[in-house]
Amino acid sequence: xxxxxxxxxxxxxxxxxxxxxxxxxxxxxxxxxxxxxxxxxxxxxxxxxxxxxxxxxxxxxxxxxxxxxxxxxxxxxxxxxxxxxxxxxxxxxxxxxxxxxxxxxxxxxxxxxxxxxxxxxxxxxxxxxxxxxxxxxxxxxxxxxxxxxxxxxxxxxxxxxxxxxxxxxxxxxxxxxxxxxxxxxxxxxxxxxxxxxxxxxxxxxxxxxxxxxxxxxxxxxxxxxxxxxxxxxxxxxxxxxxxxxxxxxxxxxxxxxxxxxxxxxxxxxxxxxxxxxxxxxxxxxxxxxxxxxxxxxxxxxxxxxxxxxxxxxxxxxxxxxxxxxxxxxxxxxxxxxxxxxxxxxxxxxxxxxxxxxxxxxxxxxxxxxxxxxxxx
Amino acid sequence: xxxxxxxxxxxxxxxxxxxxxxxxxxxxxxxxxxxxxxxxxxxxxxxxxxxxxxxxxxxxxxxxxxxxxxxxxxxxxxxxxxxxxxxxxxxxxxxxxxxxxxxxxxxxxxxxxxxxxxxxxxxxxxxxxxxxxxxxxxxxxxxxxxxxxxxxxxxxxxxxxxxxxxxxxxxxxxxxxxxxxxxxxxxxxxxxxxxxxxxxxxxxxxxxxxxxxxxxxxxxxxxxxxxxxxxxxxxxxxxxxxxxxxxxxxxxxxxxxxxxxxxxxxxxxxxxxxxxxxxxxxxxxxxxxxxxxxxxxxxxxxxxxxxxxxxxxxxxxxxxxxxxxxxxxxxxxxxxxxxxxxxxxxxxxxxxxxxxxxxxxxxxxxxxxx
Numbered sequence: 001x002x003x004x005x006x007x008x009x010x011x012x013x014x015x016x017x018x019x020x021x022x023x024x025x026x027x028x029x030x031x032x033x034x035x036x037x038x039x040x041x042x043x044x045x046x047x048x049x050x051x052x053x054x055x056x057x058x059x060x061x062x063x064x065x066x067x068x069x070x071x072x073x074x075x076x077x078x079x080x081x082x083x084x085x086x087x088x089x090x091x092x093x094x095x096x097x098x099x100x101x102x103x104x105x106x107x108x109x110x111x112x113x114x115x116x117x118x119x120x121x122x123x124x125x126x127x128x129x130x131x132x133x134x135x136x137x138x139x140x141x142x143x144x145x146x147x148x149x150x151x152x153x154x155x156x157x158x159x160x161x162x163x164x165x166x167x168x169x170x171x172x173x174x175x176x177x178x179x180x181x182x183x184x185x186x187x188x189x190x191x192x193x194x195x196x197x198x199x200x201x202x203x204x205x206x207x208x209x210x211x212x213x214x215x216x217x218x219x220x221x222x223x224x225x226x227x228x229x230x231x232x233x234x235x236x237x238x239x240x241x242x243x244x245x246x247x248x249x250x251x252x253x254x255x256x257x258x259x260x261x262x263x264x265x266x267x268x269x270x271x272x273x274x275x276x277x278x279x280x281x282x283x284x285x286x287x288x289x290x291x292x293x294x295x296x297x298x299x300x301x302x303x304x305x306x307x308x309x310x311x312x313x314x315x316x317x318x319x320x321x322x323x324x325x326x327x328x329x330x331x332x333x334x335x336x337x338x339x340x341x342x343x344x345x346x347x348x349x350x351x352x353x354x355x356x357x358x359x360x361x362x363x364x365x366x367x368x369x370x371x372x373x374x375x376x
Numbered sequence: 377x378x379x380x381x382x383x384x385x386x387x388x389x390x391x392x393x394x395x396x397x398x399x400x401x402x403x404x405x406x407x408x409x410x411x412x413x414x415x416x417x418x419x420x421x422x423x424x425x426x427x428x429x430x431x432x433x434x435x436x437x438x439x440x441x442x443x444x445x446x447x448x449x450x451x452x453x454x455x456x457x458x459x460x461x462x463x464x465x466x467x468x469x470x471x472x473x474x475x476x477x478x479x480x481x482x483x484x485x486x487x488x489x490x491x492x493x494x495x496x497x498x499x500x501x502x503x504x505x506x507x508x509x510x511x512x513x514x515x516x517x518x519x520x521x522x523x524x525x526x527x528x529x530x531x532x533x534x535x536x537x538x539x540x541x542x543x544x545x546x547x548x549x550x551x552x553x554x555x556x557x558x559x560x561x562x563x564x565x566x567x568x569x570x571x572x573x574x575x576x577x578x579x580x581x582x583x584x585x586x587x588x589x590x591x592x593x594x595x596x597x598x599x600x601x602x603x604x605x606x607x608x609x610x611x612x613x614x615x616x617x618x619x620x621x622x623x624x625x626x627x628x629x630x631x632x633x634x635x636x637x638x639x640x641x642x643x644x645x646x647x648x649x650x651x652x653x654x655x656x657x658x659x660x661x662x663x664x665x666x667x668x669x670x671x672x673x674x675x676x677x678x679x680x681x682x683x684x685x686x687x688x689x690x691x692x693x694x695x696x697x698x699x700x701x702x703x704x705x706x707x708x709x710x711x712x713x714x715x716x717x718x719x720x721x722x723x724x725x726x727x728x729x730x731x732x733x734x735x736x737x738x739x740x741x742x743x744x745x746x
Binding site: 186250252253261267270273275279280282283285286299302357359360361363365369370371372373 | 558626629630637638640641642643645646647650651653654657658659660661662665668683686687690732735736738739742743746
């Protein structure tokens with residue numbers, strides 16, 4: 001029997017698809033169950049809560065769980081911190097934090113960017129000073145979503161004094177709930193506060209919470225970023241804290257609701273914009289075929305850039321359809337509110353996780369083989 | 377069309393042989409010669425294609441062909457597009473094969489001769505407006521004691537000059553039907569159209585009570601189905617053409633030195649190249665998805681044909697026009713191949729339906745299921 005069919009059978013016996021809840025126990029119990037059954041990270045070794053399946057299987061299994069709204073599966077593809085601990089952490093660290101990371105008991109955040117180190121992340125200055133028990137961290141991180149509720153942060157810091165740029169950086173796992181970690185929310189143009197600044201005034205990273213070797217930080221960071229960009233390329237946005245009435249409504253249905261879809265002047269642009277998401281999905285399917293056939297593919301690297309264009313174009317089109325109503329907002333005008341939210345939130349994909357411009361540099365240099373120039 | 381019985385290995389082998397054929401017979405010098413001499417039909421090229429059995433690619437095996445499907449066709453067209461393959465491949469292998477395979481009596485000999493490459497058959501399916509819709513047919517057919525007589529004009533006829541037989545869509549008063557006219561015919565005034573794409577054999581025909589044989593069982597819906605296969609072929613050709621031009625451009629960016637470094641080091645050009653790559657991969661995905669959906673008779677196959685048509689047209693237009701820009705002065709010269717690709721991309725964008733026509737029909741397909 002195919003792995004995904006085994007997963008479906010397992011699910012059917014334990015998850016109530018109609019009511020979207022476990023047949024018995026709490027969600028926390030459920031996540032423990034998923035972990036013990038090897039569905040949390042199916043492509044990992046059975047020694048580490050996996051089933052030694054392929055990433056293609058993992059993707060299918062994740063889809064099967066999503067189809068019935070069951071959480072917890074396929075995190076080998078989506079849980080950035082867990083994936084980095086698995087690849088680069090010591091066995092002691094793996095035993096200590098992986099179960100919590102995979103069941104959500106340890107919530108995570110990513111501590112990369114700094115106020116003076118955004119696109120030019122290699123210029124980061126947060127430092128880790130070696131001490132008897134590990135590293136004391138001094139500096140400031142920014143754009144850290146979920147830092148306010150996180151237990152563990154994936155932190156890149158400069159551990160070799162006076163090192164420059166990519167040299168001397170180390171990836172560390174920072175316990176967030178300790179003295180010296182000060183989290184302050186940042187309000188985004190969407191009105192929400194998903195992101196934070198994190199001020200680090202000497203909190204401790206125990207020695208065994210280091211990932212990989214000292215000086216290996218940049219390499220590990222690149223692996224983590226690749227996963228993040230893949231996720232953003234799937235068009236999965238950050239989980240919003242408050243639900244918007246139209247957050248799952250398809251674009252064509254939103255356009256229809258304006259009553260203007262029959263206007264000739266708007267139809268051609270509508271077709272072009274709707275096609276962007278359709279084309280991106282077709283290319284994602286092709287990328288998945290390549291992955292399943294173990295073919296080296298350039299396609300995953302294109303996903304985030306493509307999705308950015310999709311999101312901006314869709315929001316722009318919806319506001320165009322709304323016309324004057326796009327000036328309005330709030331619960332009395334839910335379609336306009338949705339349009340305005342999407343227009344602002346599109347920047348999370350075009351700027352966050354690597355700007356469109358950086359993405360183009362990466363595509364041009366790493367995929368097309370064009371030479372690095374000044375300032376790139 | 378039935379699902380292709382061709383295995384993946386057979387398809388790879390066929391594609392490899394086709395690529396070798398293109399390398400040998402479809403070189404830049406061959407393209408230039410055809411432009412300079414005005415001779416659009418290359419008998420050596422056609423013989424090589426016939427030797428591979430490719431004219432019969434879509435013809436069922438039991439009727440003398442290979443029995444392939446849209447997926448096989450699209451794969452070959454990606455390579456054909458990259459090398460600017462001239463006619464009459466599209467006319468014979470795709471349009472005529474699809475139309476004659478739809479009939480069940482009276483044209484078996486012609487179908488077998490098509491599959492062997494002996495008979496070159498072209499199709500006249502639209503009038504001067506170039507809409508390729510049933511309403512755009514401007515030839516009428518009248519049944520007399522001596523048989524059917526056709527009158528009117530048809531335009532945008534691919535490979536008219538090379539054709540031994542012309543399949544003409546005509547309105548009988550009730551419906552559109554298909555008729556066969558042996559060429560040349562004294563009552564058909566056939567003229568070559570001057571085209572911006574210098575490698576196209578495109579013609580216009582005026583028929584004056586021309587004797588024709590009706591092709592039984594082929595009406596508006598069979599014509600539309602044949603056009604959809606042609607659209608899939610064009611989408612594949614556009615994707616392949618664009619990919620080729622992108623590769624050529626990237627090579628140029630890596631070798632051309634200005635300001636003491638390869639010009640590919642400059643961000644403006646890097647960003648254009650990155651966007652071109654996204655477009656190429658999207659167009660390729662759409663063309664392949666349309667071909668697969670066709671062979672699987674999938675419910676969204678019509679929407680995908682429209683999507684592939686306009687997406688590949690937009691892509692080829694973007695890539696070929698930016699390629700000229702990115703090459704700078706050298707690509708402004710006649711002798712540089714870039715403009716040949718740009719001309720072919722623009723022509724292919726309009727064949728069998730404009731991109732905007734396809735956009736409208738794509739949207740209608742989405743509305744129907746939303």
